[in-house]
Amino acid sequence: MKKLVKISALLVTSFMMLSSVTYGASKVTAKIDGSPINFDVSPVVEKGTTLVPVKFIAEGLGGIVTTNGNTVKIESADKQIELTIGSKNATVNGQVKTLETAAKTVNGRTLVPLRFISEAFGAKVDFNKSTNNIDITYFSDMKGTLKIGGSTTVQPIAQQVADILNKRNTGLSISVAGGGSGAGIKGAGDGTFNIGLSSRELKDTEKGLHEVIIGKDAIAVVVSKNNPLKSLTKQQIADVFSGKIKNWKEIGGKDAAIFIQTRETGSGTLAAFEELAMAPLTKDAIPGYATPHNSTQLLLQAVAKNENAIGFVSMGYLDNTVHGVNVGGVAATQSNALSGKYPYVRPLMLVTKGVPSGIAAKYINYIRSPKGQQILVSEDYLPIN
Template sequence: MFFKRNLSTFAFISLLFLAVFALSGCGSPKSSPETPDNGVHPSGETELTGSITVVGSTSVQPVSDLLAEAFMDEHPGTNIYVQGGGSSAGIRAADDGAAEIGASSRDLKDDEKHLKQYIIAKDGIAVVVHPSSNVSDLTIEQIRDIYAGNITNWSEAGGSNELIIVVTREEGSGTRSAFEEIVMGKDAITGKAIVQNSTGAVVTTVAGDKNAIGYISLASLKENVKALKVEGVEVTRDNIAAGSYKVARPFIYVTKGEPAGLAKSFLDFVLSPDAQGIIEQAGLVSVN
């Protein structure tokens, strides 16, 4: 009886030992290279996470969307939110802290130069008309006179005997500010102009009216409108880079002070050769 009892006790202890050993082998498996648990890639680089917002120019917005998409593809733990609103709105958002990065399609004004700026690309402002228009080339003086209301009929600029429908951007638009600085000088845009609050709205208006004229970013140029030569020079990337096309301006990102964290990583990416290639594919001129 004693022998049987000891044998049973020994068997129980042996089973218990095996159970504990088995459980210890299932406790906490090592992290696989595919699923690191310390926020570090197998390469040793810290994985980026978090979100930032880029707000501003509707001309810069399409390329910002492309850059944000490419960055998020490389860093799946991040979110880059891109919004329009105009250059002035973007600059204010960065200055007020409402956005990490502001986007502008004009140079900074004196009271905005306390912000840190990064020129990410160069862009031409295309002067556009309806594809059916028989006008193909205007001087800067002619464009100024049209927008000032001094030339009101296309026949005065080598076109048909039709009233000119002038389309412009809203106050605060970076494209308008650049256009006013480069083309208008001290002359004001006529109060009879149709005012649109985005690049897309200008394109739609001009594409829908055979007598309309507008101005847009080269990157937003579509086949449903025709770009005019200015002073005999086509609006192309090569001509903008060479300085021969005069109606050109920078695309700028701005931050309040030195950027840090995800904002800095995104800006570093935007200025990298890969991202500048994306910018060129979008029809803009690289800064590299």
């Protein structure tokens, strides 16, 4: 497993820890699919309704929470939920719902009805009075078949999530294939895949599809560890990969030809690199004499073996056989990508034909949940939050 930078502190991982909360005079535990929740503000019980911090429930089920004044919005793969603090009216995908108890603010945290939020996602909620435990079932109640494929950058994340959910749900079968972002987007559109994997933005001709961002990736320009080159300007990078600069001595290196290594047509990494690094500075594309590779691993091997080679890879794939070139003096690190200093950053997306529903939506929500984001971070990509 690649380990470059530890950024898991950015994730909401505390929902995996056990916590007892006050429920009347008794202690209550709450769990999502068997994983205990740790609320940083104790739930409040009003007229038999348990209100909990919205962040822990919504994000635990794969939702993204935003607040604007008294308005709380929760976005998941298939749900748009909106509440107003102090109001019993809420909406789920535009349909008005009436709450038994209004959302409220306690110690700087927004508390919402636990059952309402959970059931709005489509989860089951059970309260066991004898044990004072609230069980929320969502990702362990999946049945059916999902076919997923596309970007080889997103594929390892997609496969790990598929393995987890397949193991957890005996009636579920999820298969994951590669093929590149183009194949994933096309497959989502023609029905070959229920979910397409993409590591590039959709083109104008593909805009009819539905896209969900699950994280981000940074692209590093790489040379062999035996190459003394440390830094290039953005213009130099564009000129090297367009073939305008053909010899290392033109950019401070030795007198030797530059061997460009690239990805195959249809690769999301190639499309993103051309858009981020080349399009703003040159009208020329990567020349036909560049050596194409069908995977990131093959490209890395080619660069590592030839000190006169140069290529580009997802930053998460950097290893000790190559080194990432500084871009305009900015090091190719995850922290610089997160801060916005590093220029070559792209989205990682799941694509569907229309708004996803059923197990497809649950699959996407799992990747966007804290546990799914931990997988993404373990592969050295950037989380949503």
